[in-house]
Amino acid sequence: MSPAVFQLASISAKFNYWIYIILMMIGLFAMIAKNNLIKKLIGMTIFQTAIILFYVSIGVKEGATIPIIEYETLKEYNSQKTGYGAKPDIEPQDYDNPLPHVLMLTAIVVGVSTLGLALAIAQRVFDQFGSLEEDEILEELTHPKPAKEPANG
Amino acid sequence: MQSMKIIGGLAVIVTGALLLRASHDFPDWGDPLSPANDSQTSNYFLENAYVDAKTPNVVTVVLGDYRAFDTMFETVVILTAGLAIFAVLGWTQREDIKDAAVLKAVEENPIIGVTCRLLVPVIQVFALYVLAHGHYSPGGGFQGGVMFGASFIILALGTGLGSALKRFRDTRALVVGAIGVLVYAGIGFLPMFLGDDPGRNFLDYGALKEILPVEKESMARSHAILGIETGVFITVSAVMFAVYFLLASHGRTKDSL
Amino acid sequence: MILEFDLILLVFLVLTAIIALQVKDLLAASMILGVYSLLICLLWAEMGAVDVAFTEAAVGAGVSTVVMIATVFQTRRRSKD
Numbered sequence: 001m002s003p004a005v006f007q008l009a010s011i012s013a014k015f016n017y018w019i020y021i022i023l024m025m026i027g028l029f030a031m032i033a034k035n036n037l038i039k040k041l042i043g044m045t046i047f048q049t050a051i052i053l054f055y056v057s058i059g060v061k062e063g064a065t066i067p068i069i070e071y072e073t074l075k076e077y078n079s080q081k082t083g084y085g086a087k088p089d090i091e092p093q094d095y096d097n098p099l100p101h102v103l104m105l106t107a108i109v110v111g112v113s114t115l116g117l118a119l120a121i122a123q124r125v126f127d128q129f130g131s132l133e134e135d136e137i138l139e140e141l142t143h144p145k146p147a148k149e150p151a152n153g
Numbered sequence: 154m155q156s157m158k159i160i161g162g163l164a165v166i167v168t169g170a171l172l173l174r175a176s177h178d179f180p181d182w183g184d185p186l187s188p189a190n191d192s193q194t195s196n197y198f199l200e201n202a203y204v205d206a207k208t209p210n211v212v213t214v215v216l217g218d219y220r221a222f223d224t225m226f227e228t229v230v231i232l233t234a235g236l237a238i239f240a241v242l243g244w245t246q247r248e249d250i251k252d253a254a255v256l257k258a259v260e261e262n263p264i265i266g267v268t269c270r271l272l273v274p275v276i277q278v279f280a281l282y283v284l285a286h287g288h289y290s291p292g293g294g295f296q297g298g299v300m301f302g303a304s305f306i307i308l309a310l311g312t313g314l315g316s317a318l319k320r321f322r323d324t325r326a327l328v329v330g331a332i333g334v335l336v337y338a339g340i341g342f343l344p345m346f347l348g349d350d351p352g353r354n355f356l357d358y359g360a361l362k363e364i365l366p367v368e369k370e371s372m373a374r375s376h377a378i379l380g381i382e383t384g385v386f387i388t389v390s391a392v393m394f395a396v397y398f399l400l401a402s403h404g405r406t407k408d409s410l
Numbered sequence: 411m412i413l414e415f416d417l418i419l420l421v422f423l424v425l426t427a428i429i430a431l432q433v434k435d436l437l438a439a440s441m442i443l444g445v446y447s448l449l450i451c452l453l454w455a456e457m458g459a460v461d462v463a464f465t466e467a468a469v470g471a472g473v474s475t476v477v478m479i480a481t482v483f484q485t486r487r488r489s490k491d
Contacts, residue, residue, distance in 0.1 A: 012413070013181035018173060019420040023427055025169040030431045032161030036489040038436050038482065042443055045474070046427050049450055056459045061190055062183035066458045067211040068290070069203055077203070088203055092196040093185045096458040098211040099195050102220060105212070106227040108465050109295045109389060112474045113234030116396040119481040120238040123403060126485040133490050212461045283464075291460040299468040306476055393473055401480035 016057055023050040037122050037132045041115065048111055052104045059097035067098040206374040208288040216293065217378035221356045224381070225337050228388050232330045235392035239327060242399045269311025276304040284386050288375065294385030301386065302393025314402060326395040333388030340380045412456065419453050436482045436489050444475035 023046060030043025069090065077088035126132055129140045180187030189195070202214040216224055280300035287293030309317035344353045344360035353360045358377035359370035367373050426449060430442040447470030454463035 014176055014179065016182050016416070016420070017176040017179055019424065021169055021172045021176065022424060024172070025165045026424070026427050026431065028168065029161050029165045032164060033158045034431065035491045036436070038478070038485075039431060039439070039489055039491065042430055042439060045443060046430075046446070049447075049470075052462075053450065053453070056454055056457055056462055057182070058180070058187065058189045059459070060183045060457050061185040064185065064458065066460050067199070069209040069211065071209075074203060074209060087200055090200050092199045095199050095211070097190050097195045098198055098215055100189070101212050101459045101462050102215045104459075104462050105216065105295060105465050106224060108462065108469050109299065110227055110230050110234075112469045112477070113231045113392065113396065115474055116400060116477050117234050117237050117241070119400055119477060120241045123400070123481060123484055124241055132485055291464045293461070296461075296464045296468050299465070299473055303468065303472050306473070310476075397473070397477055397480065400477055400484070403484045
């Protein structure tokens with residue numbers, strides 16, 4: 001690793017990415033090591049948001065504004081009598097990159113739907129095993145209590 | 154479980170170290186000339202969005218026009234997730250709704266119920282505004298749909314699940330969600346049967362100028378984006394409420410929360 | 411990008427993520443996850459992704475917290491770790 005990593009300019013340009021990686025690792029560790037299923041889902045949410053943060057952050061441009069074209073530019077474009085192929089006077093460096101925003105916008109809504117599905121499955125697991133703790137579920141699977149009916153609904 | 158923690162810790166440390174090393178090669182934060190920012194597609198979207206669809210919000214144009222096929226199947230994913238939750242939870246024995254506990258609480262403590270009932274129409278009107286104004290400001294079908302679904306959730310929280318269900322049943326909610334996808338796909342199919350040009354594609358809204366009172370194709374695209382956003386709105390709002398209802402009632406029409 | 415604002419938000423983000431995973435009460439964990447979503451929404455608004463921030467404010471801080479609390483009420487509130 002070159003010493004340039006530890007220079008100040010390099011740090012201020014990269015520390016956002018480091019925080020995203022830390023968040024992602026927190027989520028990954030929770031998904032592997034936590035015992036409770038709901039805690040695992042919270043870890044999954046954190047992992048997911050870290051990835052979405054990374055995607056949105058690569059669309060940021062220094063000194064740019066939000067990707068909604070300014071009114072003045074459009075007024076000028078609409079007032080002039082132009083033929084086919086004329087374009088409004090837009091400099092792409094003035095606006096943030098819209099593509100990551102679109103991809104992540106749908107990902108968030110799909111994410112909450114899949115979180116709902118995971119929670120529904122967690123409720124069924126609770127029905128069957130009476131617990132959301134991983135070790136208790138494993139115990140129940142290997143040595144089922146004789147009093148309890150083998151649940152099938 | 155201790156072994157799991159050690160394995161997890163090792164995996165996290167190795168992956169994290171690799172990613173931290175890789176971050177050295179990432180483009181700098183906010184670099185306008187990074188490969189992602191200076192790509193041809195992004196610049197095309199920014200320069201041509203208004204020319205193509207007469208909509209200042211570039212995100213809405215990319216969502217509803219350039220990448221409309223992608224958005225359609227995202228909507229289908231949301232509907233499928235709702236149906237899957239219904240399949241996982243919804244088949245248990247159904248019972249009548251017993252709102253007694255909530256109704257008693259509402260009677261003793263009327264502030265919450267009254268406030269929720271007052272809030273609901275305001276939230277719904279704002280959700281419709283967000284949907285309709287998505288061309289000019291942040292907003293659109295996804296955001297408005299979630300807010301519209303949340304208004305029903307507030308009704309269920311404040312006045313009991315039963316009284317919310319009298320207005321919107323879960324099975325009906327899923328049918329309404331399917332109707333939203335049909336609205337989207339129907340608007341997508343229309344251009345294939347319209348216009349003298351036989352080569353029109355699925356979701357190529359320019360052909361809709363034949364049936365819409367507009368002169369230019371770009372204006373027809375603007376109206377069609379509103380149409381498909383309405384489809385997304387219907388699906389998302391219905392599925393959001395169905396998800397809440399099924400999870401809160403554990404699949405039974407039993408009082409909860 | 412405003413560096414100070416960014417730093418404060420990111421530090422709080424990591425803090426809320428760790429606390430949400432360490433609390434033994436699952437209801438509290440869901441609420442702290444809502445706070446986490448709100449901080450992320452602020453971060454996105456600061457990055458210029460207004461549409462994404464709006465969606466996160468409605469979905470992450472609103473619906474997903476409510477849905478998670480509904481599940482916690484249907485199952486058990488205490489967690490072992």
